[in-house]
């Protein structure tokens with residue numbers, strides 16, 4: 001098959017949601033449609049349960065699960081679809097941000113009763129920043145929830161998205177009768193005790209009271225018709241261009257657990273979602289159909305077994321064809337490398353792969369060669385963009401408790417940072433190491449893993465740091481003054497980029513006001 005045909009066949013996307021909205025359940029139903037799994041319950045939630053936040057074994061166990069569910073591939077209507085898992089837990093948000101660099105579109109799951117929740121807001125914010133095309137699935141219609149019109153207003157307001165309902169619910173909770181697929185002009189009736197099958201789907205081009213009343217009852221029919229009237233009046237038509245730029249977001253309603261409305265969304269997804277897209281590098285735009293192979297590492301996962309320290313690096317293929325045992329160029333290290341055991345991920349199965357194409361995710365066994373963001377190519381020097389680091393929320397200074405094991409600590413910290421567990425800042429004055437994380441949980445994970453995987457022992461000291469701010473120096477003179485005054489708050493990140501670690505929000509604001517010749521960025525990529 002030609003490269004362009006392979007590319008056209010592929011869809012790579014992520015599902016994002018606040019925990020408990022139904023991401024795992026939806027993923028499972030999608031895999032069932034694709035025949036990738038046979039039974040419900042096969043997909044394990046990679047959620048870090050609330051009670052597990054201090055239970056390290058539980059964290060480790062769940063990390064294991066999340067390797068298996070990191071990428072799940074399935075086939076549907078002649079397409080190869082890859083779902084990339086994104087942790088909903090806020091302490092792992094950084095992981096999700098990076099995963100979003102490897103997808104071409106996302107599905108956002110929202111609980112009809114809870115509406116837009118904090119994690120939804122954050123993750124959609126990142127997706128919007130990257131102009132990733134999105135589809136929204138409003139879940140749990142079998143339960144009482146918010147009025148759909150109000151809910152869509154909330155989505156528009158809180159997420160800053162322009163929505164377009166492509167299906168509309170008829171009732172909800174106890175009175176849930178089904179959804180009307182506006183796009184396909186089909187009515188899908190909900191049978192709370194049965195399976196969704198073709199018998200429950202009726203072609204109804206112009207829904208009116210006469211046709212609907214016998215099917216769903218007078219009250220539901222009337223309510224639905226008046227809502228549909230509003231919907232057709234208020235919302236624009238579907239505009240593929242606007243969707244692909246992330247400006248317009250199709251919305252579907254359903255109930256994942258009942259496998260209801262899921263197929264309608266999947267069919268919509270298959271029709272709209274983009275095939276593998278070009279990626280921006282510092283050098284140029286790389287298109288998938290280019291003959292030369294290229295790809296980048298967006299995730300690194302440590303082996304759970306402490307006796308086998310090797311890790312799995314997840315490579316997103318951007319262009320050309322990836323082949324097993326062929327030599328590729330590791331750009332950062334400027335060396336040649338080949339891989340004898342690359343794997344793909346079909347649902348919970350891992351399989352050896354001979355060749356892979358743009359959009360695919362390949363797992364590479366890694367004894368420690370890779371960092372997040374690393375590029376592999378056929379020889380060209382490329383640096384992929386779109387994997388920025390964001391300012392952590394929490395900071396602690398690392399104290400070595402066992403001076404004789406200084407080397408182990410150093411190596412351990414470096415490797416954990418390469419994996420992207422947290423970010424390391426080395427202070428310009430005194431070389432002290434400061435670790436920044438998104439959530440408190442990571443500090444425990446790091447301490448535990450340093451001890452168990454590297455035999456190093458560390459403690460943390462509290463430090464007063466508000467944020468990590470990357471500096472862009474426009475005026476050198478001004479910077480020299482800034483440097484003199486703020487030396488103790490300056491540090492280098494892992495790429496030797498200069499970072500300002502202000503103690504308070506106020507200090508940051510003052511710096512912004514006083515130094516117009518310096519730009520203060522909350523991400524490493526600007």
Ligand code: GDP
Nearest residue numbers: 019020021022023024025045140255256257258
């Ligand atoms: P995640 O945290 O987003 O992965 O959410 P899960 O898929 O684990 O779902 C969270 C809870 O919501 C589970 O108890 C599910 O059984 C339940 N759930 C998921 N979908 C539905 C639905 O359509 N209706 C109802 N009533 N419950 C659902």
